[in-house]
Amino acid sequence: MPTISVIIPVFRVEDYIERCARSLFEQSFEGLEYIFVDDCSPDRSVSVLERVAAQYPKRENSVKILKNEKNLGVLKTRMKGIAAATGDYLIHCDADDWVVQDMYEKLYREAVSKNADIVRCDFYKSDGNTHLPCTQSGSEDPVRDLLLGKRQGSLCTHLVKKELVDDPRIVYPVQNMAEDMTLLLQYFLLAQSYSYVNEPLYYYYQNSNSVSSGDSKEKIVSQAYQMSENVGIFHTFLLQTGIGSEWKNEIVFRKFFNKRWLLPAVDSVRNCRLWLDCHRDINFSLYRNPYITKREKLISLLVELRLYPLLRKIIRGR
Helix, strand or coil: CCCEEEEEEECCCCCCHHHHHHHHHCCCCCCEEEEEEECCCCCCHHHHHHHHHHCCHHHHHHEEEEECCCCCCHHHHHHHHHHHCCCCEEEECCCCCEECCCHHHHHHHHHHHHCCCEEEEEEEEECCCCEEEECCCCCCCHHHHHHCCCCCCCHHHEEEEHHHHCCCCCCCCCCCCCHHHHHHHHHHHHCCCEEEEEEEEEEEECCCCCCCCCCCHHHHHHHHHHHHHHHHHHHHHHHHHCCCHHHHHHHHHHHHHHHHHCHHHCCCCCCHHHHHHCCHHHCCHHHHCCCCCHHHHHHHHHHHCCCHHHHHHHHHCC
C-alpha cells in the first residue's frame, strides 16, 4: 500500500507536463502513488506523460492514468482522483507546476514526527526562469488566515491524512473557483493537529497567457458567482457541524471578497445590481466589519447609490 497519493489533473498541459512528471517521478520518497486524471485533454498531454513515465521503470507500478468520459473540469477531475487514492496521505499537484525533489519526504516526516493530520509548506512563484519564494507562516489560526486571504489556500502545498479527506461531514464544493480553499477550511476545522514546514517546496508556474487582464464581463461574473457558491458550501458545513461560529466577521470578509471580484463588471448603473445581488446577506453588515477598509466601504456605498459607474475611473486612479 502506498503512503502518499498524489493527484494530478491533466488538461491542455502538453508544454508543461514533462517537467511536472519528472519532478514527481524523481522524488526521494519511495512510497508514492501517482494518479493522473485525463480530463479529455485535446492535445498530446497524455502521450507525453506516457513517454516520460516509461523512462522511470521503478515507478511503473505506482503510476495510474485515469480518463474521464467527458470533460468535467478540475474539481470533478480531482474528486475522481481522490476516489481512486489508496495512500495514507493525499496531496494534489497541478500539471503545469513542479516540486522540489524531497518535497513529499519532508512533508511526510513532519506529519509523522508531529502526528499531524495536515502539513503545509511554503512555495515559489515562478515564470520558469525566476523563482520568487513565498513564506506564509501565518497565525495560530489557519481558518482565520484562509478566510482573510493571509494564507495561500491551495491543496498542492498541503499534505492531508486520507481519513480526514474521507470524513463524511465534508461538504464538497460544486464549482471550480475557490474549491481548494473550501475544502481546506473544512479539513483544518476537522483536523486534530496540523504542522508546517518553513521551506518553499512547490513551484507555482505563472503563465502570463493563462490569465488575461481583459477578461470578459461574463467571465468575471461567472467566476464571482462560482466563488460565492463555494463559500456558501463552507457556510453550510459550519451550520451542519456547529463548528466555528466565532468566524462571523471573517466569513463576511470572504463574501465581500467575492463582491469585490465583480467590480470590473460594474461599469453601468444597470450592472450595480450584480454587486447588490451577490451575497445579499452582507449588504448591511459589511459596513460594521473590521476587516473591510473605509475605502472599500465607500465603494460599496457608491455602488448601492448607483454612483460607482460614474466615478469609478476617479476612484480606481486613487
